[in-house]
Amino acid sequence: MKISLNWLQQILDISSIEANDLAEKLTLAGFEVDALELIQDSNYDSDTVLDIAIPANRGDTLSLRGLCREISALYNIPYNIPNRQKDDFYKIQDNLVQFKSMKNCLFYSLTRIDNIKIESSPDWLQSYLKNVGINIQNNILDILNYILVEYGQPIEIFDTHRTLDNQIDQSLTIDIMPAAKNCFFEPRAGDPIKLNTNTLVTTINSKTTEITGIIGSKDTEVTDSTSSILLEIAVFNPKSIRDSTFSLGLTTENSLRFERHLNLNLVSQAYNKVLSLIQDLAKGKIIYSNYTEFSKNIPDQHQIILQLSALKDVLGNTLLGEKEINTILKQLNFSYTQSNQEWNVTVPTHRLNDIERDIDLIEEISRIYGYNNLPNISPSIYSTATFSVRKNFFRHIKNFFLAKGFYEVTHYSFQESILPSTHLIKIQNPLNVEQTHLRSSILPKLINTFMYNYRQGNGTFNMLEMGRVFNLNEENFIEEEYVAGILGGYLNRKAWDSKKQELNWFEAKGIIENFFKFLDIEIEWKQNFNSKYWKPVLFHKSCWGIVCFKGAEIGIFGRMHPKINQNSDFISHLYLFEINLELLLSICSKNLYSNHLAVPYSLYPKIYRDINIVVPINMPIDTIKSIIYQNKNLYLKNVELFDDYRDVKQLNHKRLSFRLFYQSNDKTLSNEEADNFVEQLVQYLDQKLH
Template sequence: MRISVNWLRELVDVTLAPEELAETLTIAGLEVEEIEDRRQLADGVVIGKIVERQPHPNADKLSVCQVDIGQPTLLNIVCGAPNARADIYVPVATVNTYLPAVDLKIRPTKLRGVRSEGMICSLAELGLEKESAGIHIFSQENLKLGGDVRPLLGLDDVIIDISPTANRADALSMVGVAREVAALTGASLHLPKVAPISIPAGEGILSLKVADKQACPAYIGTVIEGVKIAASPEWLQRRLQAAGVRPINNVVDATNYILLEWGQPLHAFDRDRTQALAGGDSLTIGVRFARENESLKTLDGQTRSLKPQNLLITANDRPVALAGVMGGEETEVHSGTQNIILEAALFDPVATRRSSRAQSLRTESSARYERGVNQAELDIACHRAIALIVELAGGTPIAQTVADGRENTTSQPIQLRLARIHQVLGAVKRDNAIGQIEAEDVERILTDLGCQLELASTKDKVWTVTVPPYRCRDLEREIDLIEEVARLFGYDRFIDKLPDKTEPGGLSFEDRAQRQLREAFRAVGLTEVVQYSLVKPEKDEVVLANPLFVEYSALRTNLLDGLIDAFEYNQSQGNGALNAFEIGRIFSRSEDGVQEADSIAGILGGDLISEGRWSRSGKPAPMTWYEAKGILESVFDRLGLAVEYQPDRKDDRLHPGRTASLWLGGKRLGTFGQLHPQLRQKRGLLDAVYGFEMSCSVLLGALAREDLQTPHFRPYSTYPALERDLAFFAPVKVSVVELEMAMKKAAGGLLDKVELFDEYRGENVPDGQRSLAFSLAYRASDRTLTDAEVEPVHNKIREALVERFNVSLRS
């Protein structure tokens, strides 16, 4: 919001210099982005009068002007403007004047052999327009020659560009900023006086039909006949230009002026064009959401395909404007307009934001509606606009139709406790001393903000505070009022002192455990990735009510899908296989609503040997299931976790014969397996890609064991192991894990290690079975074992395998 200091001083008696005012606003929370001193644009430019104009002797397009600037001698200035002539008042840049808009310093010179002692300026050279067809000619008569041109051009002003936070909708208007400055400085307010206008009801002339009262709580349509479209007076044009708004004509400029002054967007329709477009004898202005296959050509010249979230203004059900965003080109006010319909309305912030975003169109109007305009001052802004249009363009208001569904704009009283203020804000500086904010300070600050205070408890200093309508969206709770007290008292007056007692910080168990997990996965060569939690909805995802884009409109239910996409993208970019993991939040629906959980997932593929492929003639070898499982096993070994693998076929993204569910301490940890061949072929992935996904809560629960949190030393044996091999035929359905667990249970404490070193299926192996060979190491911590001690234990293992799994022993 660009704030004109001159305009602001008309609304509030502020005497601060622009720099001091900017600092005051910034400290109070209205951040100042830039201070633009427009006085520098025409410093040294004076009022002159062309006394005589003669053609240049050596150039057809130049002229030689004798210019009077109130000095004893006339200036001889060579000018190239086609509109230069005698007896006109013009802005003259004298010698040594610097024009920052065109980066030019005026010096005496010769142009085609004729001396020139200055420059007659256009508005572009003074920074008021982008392009100018000729020099500027003042319309006023009998101006003081040699006088400063800046007051005439509105260049005796300073612009303060502020960036209010989203909760401060009131700061997007001159009146709102004036109220803020008055509260900060204690200056008096002089808001524009708005007299109520009596206008006949629009029955038979204009009807209203609001389909959604929530999307449009109030709509005022006023018919004004007999207006004369012309250029706005210079004071209005200069004021709009200072605010960064392009002047158009007196009617449109009047609506833009009220937008800047009161923060209330308005729109003017050409009544005759609207009637012709609507057809029929009567005219009904409607407010509804767009239907399928509707379109509208907006004021920016674009034909827009309307979407269901677009809120429309209609004429006899035909779209004529995007409500709260932009009007339509077919009904715009033009040079031949004689009758208008003035719209003053309230539109729901959420509906306006969705409509604006659906068309990728954001305007000054939508920016204000999105934050919420002041409902209580809609009528004031409407009457002010009507009076200004009648003053500038003539015309007579003949009818007004109102559809008002506004609820009571008076906010609920808020209880404010002085003790709570002291508890939240603490000590402050008061006259070179340290103290507390007093009750008088609270009453003064909130009264200056327009609040009404009633003392509910004299002893404890508790007030009942009624917030003014223009701040009711911002001030809703006690803590909001405390923030206002702190803001206006001055953040720079608070004590910056650390607490007397401090304790060393530390990480929680969850943070330490997650760091341990990350370290373990990085240690086996995986790269950590971080992806968006928002995805495109495909299955049963939790869909956002107000998404930014369709592609990011749902919450992810797993991490593996995103890793598969990342693997595919890296491979398509020629980066090879992506061996990566991610720790992140996933979301799901349940009977209790949306559930959140932390998950860890990874993806593996490609050739583990990046160098030394010469031994394979340079050909890469796909990763095997056992190599991928070995990487995962290395992580579990590093963390000290014993994870069990069981066959699993539930995940349709994974190969049904090469997928295992992971179990830890009797709880399901997750899933590990090879990507399904159909998925791999559809995505164009490498021959063998593996993925896993595990529950962080189960992992963290296991890592919370005391023996893992505080490692204990276990003495190792200094005596050699005695090894035995064991080979047998076992049913395919029996897993190796089950066999290993049975061996360890049967052997007791002497069996130190079990390792599978061979598997064979094929010739000489019975159908439905496989040949397995294990290496068993026996060891004692206090002696070297003998064959006599080991043999009974080894036979016990053999018998247990035959009895439980019906294996056929081969050794």
Template sequence: MLISLEWLKEYVEINEDVKELENALTMIGQEVEAIEEQGQHLDNVVVGHIVEYGQHPDADKLSLLKVNVGEETPLQIICGAPNHKLGDKVIVAKIGAVLPGNFKIKKAKVRGVESCGMLCSEVELGMGTDGDGIVILSEDAPIGEDIRTHLGLDDVIFELEITPNRPDCLSHIGIAREVAAYYERKVKYPASDIRTLTGPSGIVVDIDDDKRCTRYSSRILKNVKVEESPEWLKRRLKAIGLRPINNIVDITNYIMFEYNQPMHAFDHSKLEGSKITVREAEKGEKITTLDGEERELNNSELVIADEAKAVAIAGIMGGKNTEVDENTTEILLEVAYFTPENIRKTAKTLGLSSDSSYRFERGIDRDNTLVVLERASSLIQSITNCEVVGEYADVYTDPYTPREVSMDINRLNKFVGKEIELDTVGKILNSLNMQIKNRGENKISVIPPSYRNDITRSADLYEEIIRMYGFENIEDKMPVENIKAGVVDEEFQTTDTSKKHLRDMGLQEVINYSFIPRGILEKLKVEAETIDIKNPINEDMVTLRPTLMYGLLTNIRDNFNRNINDLKIFEVSRTFTKAETLADEVVKVGIALAGREERNLWDAKPEAYDFYDLKGYVESYLTAMGMTKYQLRRTENKSYHPGRAVDIFVGREYIGTFGEIHPDVAEAMSISRERVYLAELELAKVVKYGKTKIKYEKIVKYPAVNRDLAILMDRDKLVGDMLGDIKKSSNIIEGVNLFDIYTGDKVEADKKSIAINIVLRKTTGTLEENEVTAAIDKILGLIKKKYQGEIRQ
């Protein structure tokens, strides 16, 4: 938001220098991003008079001029602009001038002819946007006068960062209120002096959609003369970056930046009938807006319409069909209130934004429309000497109701950290145009003005008081508190510990979105009660994930597509399933292996990952988490390859699954290069069965006895179950390890040979041969009875 200091001084007395005012604005929350002092780059730029006009001898498009700048000898200047003639008063940058952009004016030769200066356009002077031709001054401009003096370019422009909750500060009067409150001064509101005609308003207003438009005020002005705006008005608009158009449009823009009230002027003669309707657009209705674009509406927009057509998109932009032009003699002024939600939605839908929509989106003062209507009518009449119809139309369907906000002074002081007297509080609130009612000892009710929609609770009042009291007036004081060390959240701690263990194992962490595409679970063969998002960002983020599988497989696929072939990744994140209230959130640990491990050995070929690589990582992780007692069972999970994946159980409680992904799932995810191995475990259950305390045991000094057995058994028997039973068969068995499985021509087709190593040891003494023999005999009996296995001969 650009604020002109010259303009601001019309509403509040300001004697402070620029630096002091900058500090004051920043301290009260209106942060100054930049300051531009107009005219600071216009040394040696003066008013000139073209006294001779000729053609450059070697260039048809260049003119050769003699320009009187108040010196003994006129300056010879070559100019390429098309819009000057003999006798014009112009702006001349003399030799030595340094224009904006560090453009230095020097004596130069243009096609062999000397030029001793330059005639300037608005763009070259940094005072406007018109660069098509040079600036032509009025005939009475004094020759040789400094251009800053002549044009009044002694203004200072502040660029302010206005927060979204303070739309009232998107105007000069809004900032004047802030400055006046800070310096304890009065705001000088502009007077409206109108000569009116007697008679009816000549217009009927019907608000058909009173949910999105709660007030519409309008008035007719007759015998209007549309022409160029006076210099003071053009200078004000240019100062804040606006291009002057004509006196009527310029005044509506001036009012918007004066009062923060967008308004619009219609050519009354182009309106059909005497009725204005605020209604919803018809499906497929078209309107050409002032920017020249034809726009098709879809029934959700709010429009202003006469008795035959839409003439404006409410709160955003007027229509070309009622545009004010040089032939306009009668206008209809509109000042209205449109709800922020409607304007925001319409602007986004149409991709159309304007200064008006920017303000309506943030909220304006709906109780101020008649004040603005009077002000605009007064300005137009003073400039054009038009006639103003005395009566106006004003439909107010939902009048503003002042609200009361309660505040406890003791709570304020506790919040601020300093005792602020009640009188000081009252003085600050009154300076901000807030009314105060006493509600008992140290308790008050505050009634904010209608333009302060952001004041809704006591905390908002605290902010107002602090910023006007001054942060610098609140002493630094350390709080006196009994500070105790906090306790780390248990879930955070276990999650962080899990990640550390997985990273230490050489896995790389990935982080995926919690959203997955609609219908992807069918491709993954996952059955779960899912939760869909009502307003998804896009079609790839529709459903909350019940599994980490989609994200991990996507990571694998995308890396394969980029020729990265050694993938060892993990993710520890939340998953979501539908519950009676909201969702069941479960933190899961996902591990994925794919591709071929790169070796650093000389001439070693990469080997593809297999099930046992993943099994090693899973078991290492479980061991690190203190979980050592669990069972592996062949899984029936349809997402995994049958026979190449297992479930992890502790007793009857399911912990997770790991193994090779089903080929159909891999194909559905466009992964065909290598097999993918994936594990997914529930972290809470891992923690539940993990030992958090480490128990140390003495090293057993007695020797171990090793026995190797080759067992012949049916192919469909599960070796893992047999190994578990062997381990539990005797208390002197320290370990059971599988080291070979053989199937081939040396054994029957439906058989397999299992080679296992059994480690036996006593902690209380050396094993005797008869103890070892008894233990082995018991193992062989178990194998024969339960698994129909026998020693391979």
């Protein structure tokens, strides 16, 4: 909102106030001044214009007179609202104006004025309006804009002859009602507007004259030939105007003021002023009006108890004493009674909508006192609470994957119904069609995000997300923490002199196995098509496995379904995993986990030996490795499979090559010792496998 200091000077004596100082004080008091402009008009009179951002809860300051009250309080300048007596220049004729439905209207008055002469406005009025950025039109419309800026009161006018189809002496019936669905309204400026039932319209004798509180119709606008007008001054329900503007996506200067609550004390003043100006500048003659005193429509004031101790608790040990508080309350035009460091404050009418509690009064006092005058008090330093075992555990898990080159992403906990499941939880009021259910898996959103980044040319990278998933189990609501990831799709060089290759199954699976080794959990792999983790639309039909601990399923790892690759034109293999963190937390006790993290490493080199074993073709690799570890050699640190040979002459057997790594914590192992370990292991395997 722009205000002219020349115009302001006509209402409040600000001759001793510098423009820059006023801008600073208004900004610190919550009315941010976005710009300060010096204007030189054609008469060589200079004017300073402030562009002020009015807070949403201060509709009472959407006028010059409303801001005068604030400036008066900030500078302690006397400001007396003129108590203008009602001029006897119109007569009440209630019988000529009847109301049909006024549910969304708190006050409504219609005045007929004849003998109107449409012409240019005087120079002083044009100068005021131009300086605050309002286009000059004619004397009638300029008067309405003048009232809007100075008093904050929207006023509509209608051409009497066009509104009443030249039958100007008939009685008037006013109706404010919802618009018909899908009907069109032609405004005074712009394209036709499609209305709906959430929009209010005003009719006079069944003719639509305006979208209530927003904009008038073109059929009733004033033209150069207008000689009689109907002047409407009203107070509409703010919520109904908000609903109309929201449904239409249309906001005007009028609707903005109705939405934010008018200053009801200025309605009568605005009415008398507009009639006086129309008489003076347009030679109008008032024929009749149904206007009645507005004071009976002003709601009752309410009281708030303010205690000095409460103010000190919020503002600290300020220099504010009882005397200063009394002065500020008077500057704000708040009446009060005081007793024993307690004030019973009566909230004035223009602040009924934003002053409701004692904290609101404290804010008002601190605004006027000056936020920059409050003492600078450093906050007390409290000892930082440590992470819980649960949070600490999840943090270490995330750090493991981040160290492996994963990027963490985050999604909403909603999904569309794409996974065939009877355990999905439906949302009663979804935001959109893609968020109709609580997610039962993190993987679908991860895949979508991966493919989206790929299509945008961002390349491929490993993704990780930790979050909650939701399921129903026999009508019981289950909410659990999971970690899920997608990896692969990029070329990597295994050594400096080798060619780049994509991540293969064993390397991807090795990352998951290293993760569980990091947690000191010995896992098993199996395939169970009835597992809750198995999702056939996401995983390859054979390249997948359920992660188990002592028979209990805790997650899944596998290659992504080829159809997803085909639909996204993605060639390389991608791998998915999803693990239940709640089960992991129950498996990893605090002591076991901490001890594992603190295991010291050996300072002595490893030594390795290779062995070849012929076993039945259906024997799992894990079974063989488990038998090798059962030999209980304290120096055996790791067993790796590096070859799986199938001979067409031995269809029922396979030849496996394992590499055995030995290491001591207190010495360097010799070749003889390593050979002896292998010889003992071979004898042990002969007993177990044959």
